[in-house]
Amino acid sequence: MGIEDLHINRDRLLRRLDALAEIGAIDGGGVCRLALTEEDRLGRDQVTAWMRELGMAVSVDRIGNVVGVRAGRRPGPPVMTGSHIDTVRTGGRYDGTLGVLAGLEVIEVLNERNLETEHPLAVAYFTNEEGSRFAPDMMGSLVYVGGMSVEEARATRGIDDSTVGECLDAIGYAGEADCGAPSVHAFVELHIEQGPILEQKGVTIGAVEQVQGISWTEFTVAGVSNHAGTTPMPLRHDAGYAAAAIACEVRNLAMRIGGNQVGTAGALTIAPNLVNVVANRATLTVDLRNTEEERLQRAEAELAAFVDQLAKNEGVEITSRRLARFQPVEFDAGIVDRVERAARDLGLSVRRMPSGAGHDAQMLARVCPAGMVFVPSADGISHNVREYTEPDHLEAGANVLLRVLVDLAQQPVGGG
């Protein structure tokens, strides 16, 4: 039987997506499974149970990454797919979970057909990809490839002041496997685009060539709280105003640099946060991204200069803390070719494109040939309960993943 006879079971994939979306379900059809919460634990238990039902050998590493392996004709590093099952606070049903559950669907198709691959196949879900509770994002896959020590990751303190280590222990997912085991032959991740490009172009499959660099910074402003009625404007040291000015500059900066530069001040709190009191303290986060490292550095430098000048002008103290910094990543040309070819062979429209979001695949790219498959996001919306991808697109992406994984598991990779 040839690879052209293999197709995923659409209904089964949709059923697993529905079942997982029940865990941590929130109003409006979305999901809240922040990393290492009780909801995350329930999601992990479900996916791990499915892995075991499919006969996979499951291991949990010390940072909570979970890998299920289906043996190949010979031992050695598996061809791996996977993604994450944690979500942002008001997340959707497909971000991350599609890649993990499509991976399980690929395994089930091969099991049904009783097909053996040359290399083992693995499906993984990585800890804390979103970074909504603990920074940096993509933490589990970063540790997996040796970019951060387990100790440093465990010591990371989250928005609720708990540490990754405490929470891993609490949910029972601090495993015993070494991080980075098994080593990986090649890695391919299926993911929703989370942007509007594929939909706008009327294309079904994105062959992802590169991932934007990401720069996350937290700014803390210390000013002087004072009476909102009696303090003349020129005598103020208003931490709230300074934070708002930085948030506006983030927008202005992104528009000024142009191209695919984006900038977001997503979290902003001020204290004492009362109508008639000038704020004495503010914190805000800034998320800057660009596919070009040079432009990303320019954005960072311009923002830093603005902040320095603002602090002088306002007589406030502004400190910054780097929450995450990843350079742009180029995916393996051979895998990008394979994704494009698989889509064409399936009669699907396909387009090479960059990723605006960070993904676990960019971490795996440090240790093996890696690539990604994108499917469209309706209205470009994600990190939102209204996140949606049509069943036809979910199915198409999973079929491309199936082909690329079987292709890689049979043949040598790299180069292109």
Place this chain on the structure above:
Amino acid sequence: MGIEDLHINRDRLLRRLDALAEIGAIDGGGVCRLALTEEDRLGRDQVTAWMRELGMAVSVDRIGNVVGVRAGRRPGPPVMTGSHIDTVRTGGRYDGTLGVLAGLEVIEVLNERNLETEHPLAVAYFTNEEGSRFAPDMMGSLVYVGGMSVEEARATRGIDDSTVGECLDAIGYAGEADCGAPSVHAFVELHIEQGPILEQKGVTIGAVEQVQGISWTEFTVAGVSNHAGTTPMPLRHDAGYAAAAIACEVRNLAMRIGGNQVGTAGALTIAPNLVNVVANRATLTVDLRNTEEERLQRAEAELAAFVDQLAKNEGVEITSRRLARFQPVEFDAGIVDRVERAARDLGLSVRRMPSGAGHDAQMLARVCPAGMVFVPSADGISHNVREYTEPDHLEAGANVLLRVLVDLAQQPVGGG
């Protein structure tokens, strides 16, 4: 014995200020007694006990205003002094409490000397002057003068979603006296300046001629939450950016209008408040003040126009809710004269000035001749744990209050 022989007891005044500052004390020497909380109750119990110890007839009205009356030679409307004992969340020791406790000190001096006045004297503390928990501020005195119904005030919902009525009932200060009883012959309030003017000019006493008009508005922005990496800048509907832009415009507007226009965005929250998610919701409060009604209206109109245009540009929905609106108030010229004369007679430097903050006296000015006495605030700081007024200045202000009250309680008032 002439009025020139009467002086307040400085140590006794300082002891009462210290004792009241223990209730709700917070780090740094400040006080947190938000209106109608348990701390407010404890403060009320203490001040009410002192009133009773001084032999005053105490009544509590339906909105929780507490009035202690010392009888005069003849019945009728008392000459009243007073202020408030609630604080902002990170408040100081003198804002409000000085006026109330200096009033008690005046009563104690008269008791010691066994002096009777022509008119009765009253000391009041009014509910929720700060407005930090429930808007509008100066609520108790507003209800006292008939500017708001008891029912509307009780139904007001606070920042913690509780109502004024529930909280009044819970702390046992929903009294039975009618609001507005007793009617008032004249009202004089001693208060810290809460601004830098007296200190900068080296003057001890402010004879307050007018109070700034106050305009408080809450804006709510509804945008679309989305992925911070994949959503091109021109396609965003970022509620967080819109809120920050309004906060910046409040500053720009105040500088543009100039004069004594001030503007503050003191409270600002965004949701979901995550580093990598474009915010879909934001709320912020705007506090605008001016001594001239016409300029205050101009500030309101310019802000409204900015907000309308911003909503169009960003494709977000912005709704506004008025939290408080008070026109500028002119105090009684006769009382301003008396304050100035009393200060001079005591050998104290004095200056006529406006008030940048709102005060209960401006509400009482609707129903009787009213005025205020200011003493300096170190560094102009208030609504801050570092709020401070020198003991010499506290004593000086209380002595001026003593003279003006005795003066008014002996003689007819008004006109000037």
